[in-house]
Every structure is written in C-alpha cells, then in structure tokens.
Amino acid sequence: MEPDPLVIAWRGRQLRVRHDDPRIGPYSPVGQRIRAAVELASDVEGLRLVLASTVGERYRVRVAEDGSVVGLWKRA
Secondary structure, three states, X not given: OOOOOEEEEEOOEEEEEEEXXXXXXXXXXXXXXXXXXXXXXXXXXXXXXXXXXXXXXXEEEEEOOOOOEEEEEEOO
C-alpha cells in the first residue's frame, strides 16, 4: 500500500506529490523541504530542476507535463 500523497498549493492549484516513502508527510523535514522547493519554481521545467537538485540524490523525480503530479521514488 502506497502512502498518502503530499498535496501542495502551487500556482493557484493543487500539486500532488506521489511517493513510496512513508517518512514523507506534510510536517516531516523531507515534506517541508519539498514544499519549499516547489514554492521556488515558476514553471514545470523549473519544478523539475528544483526538485532534482533538492531531493534528486535520494529520490527519482518525475513531473507530469502539466505539473499537476510529481512522483518521487526512493533510489536503491
């Protein structure tokens, strides 16, 4: 069973962060780091870059073309 997605307000809509790490939550240190990174991005490509630089060392990052969903999966 997957953990609940992290939901972040971004550019006037909801961004859903799907993940496989039960430690990611809205108030966890990792969740707060993801939220802060998302707030820096102004477009989808910027979102990809900022997440890759922030959590890309620990997680594989995928961002939907419209920026509505982000996927983070733990690296082996």
